[in-house]
Amino acid sequence: MSHLLEVKNLSVAFPTEDGLVQATDDLSFHVDLGETLAIVGESGSGKSVSSMAIMGLHNPKSTQISGQVLISSLGHSTDVVTASSEEVRRLRGGTVSMIFQDPMSALHPYFTIGNQISEAWLLHNDGTKADARKKAIEMLDLVGISDASNRVDAYPHQFSGGMRQRVMIAMALVNHPKILIADEPTTALDVTVQAQILKLLKDMQHEFNMAVILITHDLGVVAEVADRVNVMYAGRLVEEGSVNEIYKNPVHPYTIGLLASVPRVDQAHGTRLKTIPGQPPSLISLPGGCAFEPRCEFAKFVPGNLCKTTRPQVEEKHTGHLARCHLSAAEIKAHQ
Template sequence: MTSTEQQPFLSIKDLKVHFSTEDGIVKAVDGLSFDLVRGKTLGIVGESGSGKSVTNLTILGLHNPDSTKVEGSITLDGQELNGAPEKTLEKLRGNKMSMIFQDALTSLSPYHTIGKQIGETYRKHTGCSKQQARARAIEMLTRVGIPQPEVRVDDYPHQFSGGMRQRAMIAMALVCDPELLIADEPTTALDVTVQAQIMDLLKDLQREFGTAIIFITHDLGVIADIADDVLVMYGGRCVERGTKKEVLSNPQHPYTWGLLGSMPSLDHPVDVPLNPIPGAPPSLLNPPSGCRFHPRCAFTEKVEGGLCSSERPLLEIVDGRGSACHLTDEQRRDFFTDLAGSAAN
């Protein structure tokens, strides 16, 4: 594709993020690559400890350089971010790229009003006056659906409900009209109704501004609602990538099968038990050899030669679609068909 709109706005190439600890090196992200174009939403899904949040904090440069080794390339609109000076990253953070954190209550300062916290970011990047920053804060609170914004702008975070605090966080993240928005499980602590409102708000704002969004979650139901494309992470690596429809209706990796099997569905009878993935995510201090999912995978014995435990499966992406698994295409079709049939029955 040659149009400017379809060129990657964010490009991650072979990203590795390793932490030095007293116990050894934690390989939090270990060879991750993906692209994101403007106006699209990439959903990154996986269990806790899979490397989702670390990836996105690293994009923003929010890691400790004294204890973190970052390798690979992170380019935003053609500008390399890995190794960029802190002053460069400060100019980009909150301006060209921004983040909505999971817990708004702990992310907002209890000592300052909502309006001051929103306006502070705007003042830093525009150099405007306090009056202009306050007016901008009221405008953003209006945009995210806060009632009586000219009054609530002077409230403190504890005076807001959970849903309103999250809306205030979104207003803060969008106050400078960023071109990249990273949302780190922003609806996890909210009830279903408020969760749907927040997701509708993000979609409306994306249509208005053409923002590229990375949406981090462990919930495939949320992914089904908001994402255009999906990246499934496990043990610091991408194990599957594709469009939302491809990944949810025709998943290729046993880990994705496990995530879908452990999620309740309105299409299944209420008495059908869920099938949680056995075991626990791997230690990234001493990750398993070969495929990192193999200790928990029910299909390892189907692969000849013990490849699952000895050789890392390659992730070959063709037209945005691929998975890292030693199963053959025929085996994947057969096994997933059987699993889907068992769930339906």
């Protein structure tokens, strides 16, 4: 059975004066209808770059992309990497939609929100401006904006951050996409508003039965809303599995470190927060072996120089639980 979205061996690189920046490297994953996939990782781990690649938003002149991004729509599969720009444009905002981190700057300041939502609808549907406006009001109502028929003529600067994110969601969903990519949708918002927006996303997912790719570095958010998790490090997928599996039995040393560094309410007062020593590597000329090796506490348990010399492949460590590590799940467990 083919997946709704299947990313195969995706590599995105940006040539710069200092060398080739390998933003994502041999990335493969998939998403199915109705599920929520969280992609976690620190800044520069390739989360946003891979989502931009799914949307076909990279400038082909300044980007080198290889691999496949297959999107199934109406029984037909399109490879975003090789499709014509017109084909990709039709997918964008129609089959795949995206919302962004900072709702303050993601809306055009000169157009009313109704105008911006209508535009998105008109791009993918045949209809009059009046139909589009009606649709915009309907969507604003759906995402919880009160008095939508009046607020539709307001400008973005007249809304608060949380309201603007609701507007963004209304705009992204106006064409009933199959996939919604949410790139750190709550990072720029207050904590209370964050919870509302996450709930809204969840509600909308049920309403429209779509797949959600949630990009975040907030592990609390992941635990709350995701079904599966991709952990990324230095442009590579290091671990993939269900939320339960990843949180209970992490098998990659990076994931273990990441989970240990989350502050917990039940922690004894005065305990120091655990951190992962060192810095993420530069994406120009990555080490030949495992990208995480210089910071890895478990590398010393691997015989010889294997971590330095050989790049580990993604392997199934438990059923449906993949990781890119030379150690087996049992070995990791033993040394933990």
